[in-house]
Amino acid sequence: MNRTTTKTKMVPLPSQSIIPERDTAKTPILEVHRLGINFGGLVAVDDFNIAVGRTEICGLIGPNGAGKTTIFNLLTKVYKPTSGAILLDGKDTSNMNTVQINQAGIARTFQNIRLFPSLSVEDNVKIGLHNQVKYSMISGVLRLPVFFSSERRARERAMELLDIFDMTHLASHRAGSLPYGAQRRLEFIRALATNPKLLLLDEPAAGMNPSETEELMSNIEKIRDQFQIAIMLIEHDMRLVMGICEGIAVLNYGKIIAKGTPEEIQSNPLVIEAYLGKKNGRLSC
Amino acid sequence: AGQTTKPTETDGPATPSGTDTAPSESKQDETDPGTSTDTAPIKLGGIGPLTGSAAVYGVAVANGAKIAVDEINALGGMQFELNFQDDEHDAEKSVNAYNMLKDWGMQILVGTVTTDPCIAVAAESFSDRIFTLTPSASSPAVVEGKDNVYQMCFSDLNQGIASAQYIQEKGLGTKVAIIYNNADAYSTGIYNKFISEAADKNLEVVSSTTFTDDTANDFSVQLMEAQKAGADLLFLPIYYEPSSLILAQADSMDYEPAFFGVDGMDGILTMENFNTELAEGVMLLTPFAADATDDLTVSFVAKYKELYNEIPNQFAADGYDSVYAIYEALKDSNVTAETPANELCDLLIGIFSGGDFVFNGLTGVDMTWSETGEVAKAPKGMVIENGVYIGMD
């Protein structure tokens, strides 16, 4: 397997875990090595290295336009990287497409919400379960017993998942008619339904008020514990980031400018200068 | 019998009261409601495209037939009622129209105008035993295997053969190029026959090119091919609309072969605003010419112009003749509006193929019909000179 598709010269893979001591025993779920992409002349991401532990919650923050969403797009193969390697569970992903990446264990949400707006909330989740509850098209059309048992299982599972966010009562609503905040939560559930090993959340708290955000925080932690998955999130709400992330990487102009624990990040002058601003710096959360 | 909702008929007076029962063509009310029998008209159905891209043919047939019916009715004696329905040049719609006419009580069918709808309808009228005379559907497949279906126009076979013969006998050209419509049964039919006949006659065909209704705009390639092949005669077994374009384009290319057309070419001179100089010297085989000087044609053309403000083409004449042929055939019998369609059918078959039924009309003299349903009439060779047809013999 070709582990290094970097165009630059080969460099030994350093231990990039944000909290190295946590995961020394096992390989990290995600290792990203010298990732980079250009759009025309614009270097959106450059020399990006990170490793995420198996049940780690880590944060990716940085000023607007720093390249955070672009990194998610690279991880999920929406964009092809100009350079660098992405290892999922120790395996090279360079030949995978978006669909295969999901099947291999990465699920995501989108900064600009992308639901299936004309379908019901329940169906949105069931679509997330597509590769979890399988039966063939023929059994579906012929309504073989496997259809009924699988559909029942899918429904039960969908309801369980919706229950995490207290959304079961919305199951039959059209996803597109949900208010903004509920749409975010639904997207989260849908991603979770694909049974990922690594969940990428792009601004999950956008459009939520502080108390809703708090609820979300506890849910994220609950999900991590319950599903034993790693979560990487992008967020501008510092209360959330500092509250639940175990490790944080700060990006500016496509480059990592700082990595560390919430405490370290909050007091990092570079970060305060570029991102947090004086008021938010050191603001206890 | 309960009343069903069915489409009500259109032309002319409503159906005689009392006959409007459950539809079945053999079911004729025995009780005469009291109207005098000699005024109850025989119901002629007509089918053809009145809308859509082929409307020009259907409308002409309908108009011609209407004139004939009015004339006949004015004579007193036998009366006709014509109900002409649109089929949009589509087999499905044609069969629908046919069924609707059956509900109306049609006894004889004048139709349908175009070939493939006619094949579909003829199959129906064959099994229903309704006599069918098509004014203008010229493919042999229309009459094939159906004893009740007759044609008023030349069959494509005839035209193909006659054209080849005519060209060869008169020495009109040595190298022939052909442009035909390969999406059109009429055109392809004539072409195929012409080709095989030309081979027999040692007529050299140097180029055959085609077009379809969708590409009937630009003929430069076809004309250049013909020109390159050195063709001195261009055979155009097609209708007059594309022909007019071909003439114009050939003119702009300075290509001046002899042009030879078939009956579909008729109408070119009467196209509004057409520059007849382009058609100077064009030869065609056609049974009808609007500027012929015989009384029948003169009066028909005058009447047509008065009513429709246009000069009739061959299709109008075919429609007119079809109605008259039926009239002539029935004139001496004592059929009435009560005669069932199947009886009329047998009677008319007997007359048409009986051997001594001869019909003179706008589209030919001394026409007779074979048992297969094909008409026998002499094609007239015409040439256009100074914007009018001149007989070639």
Add this chain to the structure above:
Amino acid sequence: MTFLSYLISGISLGSIYAIIALGYTMVYGIAKMLNFAHGDVIMVGGYMSFMATTNFGWPPLLSVLFAMGVCTVLGILIEQLAYKPLRSAPSLAVLITAIGVSYFLQNAALLIWSPNPKSFTSVVLFDSVRLFDGKLIISGTTIVTIVACIIIIVALNTIVNKTKVGKAMRAVSEDKDVAQLMGISVNKTISITFAIGSALAAVAGVLLCSAYPILMPTTGAMPGIKAFTAAVFGGIGSIPGAFLGGILLGVIEILGKAYISTQLSDAIVFAVLIIILLVKPTGLLGKKVLVKV
């Protein structure tokens, strides 16, 4: 030389497709609707010019202006009556209404002008250009058509990119709601679009009939579809693309006929179209719509 004359034929035919496609693209790019009635507005334009020259005896140029005037009014009328009420309906609903309008125009023309074809007198007054001792002939109509196309391209590009109304058009084509929030009258903008599109249809109609001088109620239907194909082929919404698409369509059609088969010319054209779209999935000059993930 033969090839060259075929090529010129192709360009002649293509220029006609192109000029129709320009009007198509105009409406299509802005109102985001497939105006299947466009071909029939072309037909009306043809009849108007025909009536003006043949029946009223007006000079050709005046007849063109007359046709443009009538078609503009017709276009606005159609838009107001048939499309405007459907502003918030799904775009396919408008497409169906456009088909209804197309049926309507064709059948109305059938009743007004009868199904009999009319022979059109070209409005182009100057003669064809003959090169190489008349071996190559470029017709006056072709020259006029191409010149007209170029003028239209420049004019449309200026309108769409440089003027305020053009900006409004682009805004409306992207997001009607937000365009309104910017103070743009969506109805007025779309009406203007249709007015321009219909005026172009009139020009196209006159040139179509000048090049292929026959006029029937169905005259616009097939060229309309071909032009639509050309517009997509060139890249949806791209004005130069529509021109290029039209020209290429014509050239492929003629060369296909000349070198492969006259019987299968349409099949060839469409097969080439499919192949080119496979290589360039957004048409010749179409930009891929950027979607931010």
Add this chain to the structure above:
Amino acid sequence: MKSLKSRYNIDNWLTYGLVIFAYIVMRILIANGKVSFALQGQLVPITVYIVMAVSLNLTVGVLGELSLGHAGFMSVGAFSGAISATLLELSVRTTLPAWMRLALAMIIGGIVAGFFGFLIGIPVLRLEGDYLAIVTLAFGEIIKNVINVIYIGYDANGIRISTESANALNLGENGKIILSGPMGAIGITKISTFTAGFILILITLFIVLNLINSRAGRAIKAVRDNKIAAESVGISTWKYRMMAFVTSAALAGAAGALYALNYSTVVARKFDFNTSILVLVFVVLGRMGNIRGSIIAATVLTVLPELLRTFNEVRMLVYAVILILVMLVRNNTTLQHLYQRIVTKLRYDRPPAEEGDEA
């Protein structure tokens, strides 16, 4: 709240019920001689158009891609069905009963059209939106153009094919021309029946409704709603787009075979762009994605032009006006607003004392 599941079910049974009911009523009326020839003659085409509309709805409504070449698949099915039915009649020694020939012809028509659906799906599904639409249109035109130059005949030596002319087939004694270029398939024995059409509708409904309400159907709808999101949850957009496309094509093919065998002749010209558009009109009028709507719209719009025969030459003009008006009324927002206004007036124009009363 009633679960969506049961709502789907009720909805589906309503659709089946409607079709079965209509069939039974027609049968009874026919048995009592109360149906005009005109309507009787339209029964088979109506069933054909219903199947066409329902199958196109799968592409347009459920998959969300505009297809302008659905008649092309109908054409493929019509000609392969007609040819195989005629060949079966001519060649099989022990004559098959008509219904069996019809069934086989429809199956063959379906399979061949489905295969073409797959072939054309390969380029089509790489494209999007109007570019996709134009390729379907192109496909329909290609089929039309190609069938016009194919000649097929059958004689003692078997099947003969030519692309030149019927003569070039060189058929021997008793040879029969089956497909004759622009003349189309000729000499078809009419074997289509209303009952066959009814059964085909039921099968179509069974396939389409069950497909829509299953895992695959959900995936198809997901692809329609948001391709990027669908891929992000591990759904192969290619696979499900193809599935919908091929199913839709195959059903259109079966309908085409039924159609062809209802007339003694069928020509390629019939299955042109206009027919594709006609079927699209059914789908849009019946509302995209709404199967029952497609059925009703197909029926009404097939019968309508016949009912309008009273209007004579202005018939198609009236048809156009009705079509436009129906579209306008169906999508009229003012009417919807008016309705809401009345409802609130009734509820809130009473004395001001009203508090959160509804549950």
Add this chain to the structure above:
Amino acid sequence: MLKVNGIHVFYGNIHAIKDVSFYVNEGEIVTLIGANGAGKSTILKTVSGLVRPATGTIEFLGNNIVNLSPHIIVRKRLAHCPEGRRLFSQMSVEENLEMGAYTREDADIEADMEDVFQRFPILKERRNQLAASLSGGEQQMLAMGRAMMAKPLLLMLDEPSMGLAPILVEQIFEMIAELNNAGTTILLVEQNAQMALSIANRGYVLETGSIVTTGNCADLLNDKRVKKAYLGG
């Protein structure tokens, strides 16, 4: 300046706004707060004419603007910066800003654009890029800039701080206050209720389509219910 009286709004048969009345005086900053789905965005859409109320009146500067088209309402200098950015994604940054000034005829447009670029330097860097290629936060800045370009009398902002980096959130609120000082009346919808209430004069609290509390900001900030529901523990 703006007076909304007894409006009801329906989406199909969902009754989203139930008998809502409120007003905004000239020179004020008024904020609407409420949970997801309370109907805040719907109210703004109703005022700007994108959604029509079933009943009720809306007066702007003394004229009834109910049932007027949005573009007419905007020309009365009432601007709405909608939820979810809604940029013209296939136009460049600069063109988007120009669209914001569509109704204006004056000569200051250039200067105002410079002003926007000054506030959001990143936009200046991206001025020729398509809006679709911008990052979420950049889009948010552009949306805000576009609304400012209209120079309205009343500016309605729907969650202007969403997706912005903390440093910019501060800046946005400062800007809002500045705009207000310069004479623009503001109707603000924000999830960041703390911030919103800290710069606003008055606030309305919305719950499932109805107004449940109102008052000046200091009072609301201290209201227990508001604290619990919207400000977080």
